[in-house]
Amino acid sequence: MRRLALFLILAVALAAGCATVPQPQVPLEPGARVETLAATVSLSVKTPDGSTGGNGYLLYRRPDRFHMVMLTPFGTTALEFFAAGERITILLPSKGQAYVGTFADLPAKGGLQGWRMMQWVVEGSPLYRPEAAGRTEEQSDDGGVTLATYGPDGLLERKRSARGEVIYRNYRSLEGVPFPALVEFSDSHGVRVKITFDEPEVNAPLDDAALTPTLEGVTVMPLANLKGL
Numbered sequence: 001m002r003r004l005a006l007f008l009i010l011a012v013a014l015a016a017g018c019a020t021v022p023q024p025q026v027p028l029e030p031g032a033r034v035e036t037l038a039a040t041v042s043l044s045v046k047t048p049d050g051s052t053g054g055n056g057y058l059l060y061r062r063p064d065r066f067h068m069v070m071l072t073p074f075g076t077t078a079l080e081f082f083a084a085g086e087r088i089t090i091l092l093p094s095k096g097q098a099y100v101g102t103f104a105d106l107p108a109k110g111g112l113q114g115w116r117m118m119q120w121v122v123e124g125s126p127l128y129r130p131e132a133a134g135r136t137e138e139q140s141d142d143g144g145v146t147l148a149t150y151g152p153d154g155l156l157e158r159k160r161s162a163r164g165e166v167i168y169r170n171y172r173s174l175e176g177v178p179f180p181a182l183v184e185f186s187d188s189h190g191v192r193v194k195i196t197f198d199e200p201e202v203n204a205p206l207d208d209a210a211l212t213p214t215l216e217g218v219t220v221m222p223l224a225n226l227k228g229l
Contacts, residue, residue, distance in 0.1 A: 028128050028154075029176035036061045039200035043070065045114055046192040054078070058197075064119055065211045081115065082213045088115070089213045090226065098215050101223025114185070114193035121166050121185050128178040130154035164188060174202045 037060040044053040059067040066083040080091040090099045106112045125148040138146045148159040158167045164187035168180035179200055186192040
């Protein structure tokens with residue numbers, strides 16, 4: 001009986017040990033990039049006027065399509081943010097209102113300014129350049145300069161320009177595609193945004209319907225009229 005007990009204890013210990021062994025990740029592929037993304041997110045925004053945050057999910061399709069949903073503590077939709085190029089739509093379902101405009105129309109307060117940087121955060125410098133450890137300098141389309149810093153492993157750690165700074169942390173390989181589970185960015189106006197990604201799925205098909213706001217039955221107003229949230 002004693003031997004049986006010892007055997008069972010050993011078997012349980014071995015099973016627990018096997019359960020905690022991480023699955024091997026697919027090696028990163030040079031040139032692989034995020035074409036589409038679907039992930040649950042935790043968002044934190046700090047501004048000189050205060051801070052806000054919450055949970056939700058994010059859909060993205062290269063090069064410039066976004067759909068962010070922020071949830072209330074009860075799990076209902078508090079806000080939806082859509083972007084297609086420079087055009088953005090903010091949908092407030094509980095009020096039956098939608099605000100449509102461009103990034104330049106975003107209110108100066110309320111934590112939405114950070115969205116102006118989103119396209120720059122996800123575009124430009126590749127996330128993985130095994131031959132480029134150290135700092136590189138890149139010229140952007142608007143004539144500005146971006147300084148990108150790569151770690152010894154070739155992963156992008158941070159980049160900085162006149163727009164602000166972004167830091168990429170906690171990388172993992174998603175079928176060979178490098179993906180940072182934590183992104184923090186800030187601008188020259190004191191806005192700091194932190195996004196934590198959970199259960200990200202990359203490069204799966206993502207159709208237009210998931211990235212397009214439904215405006216039937218809501219009151220549509222100019223984004224410039226939105227004073228804050």
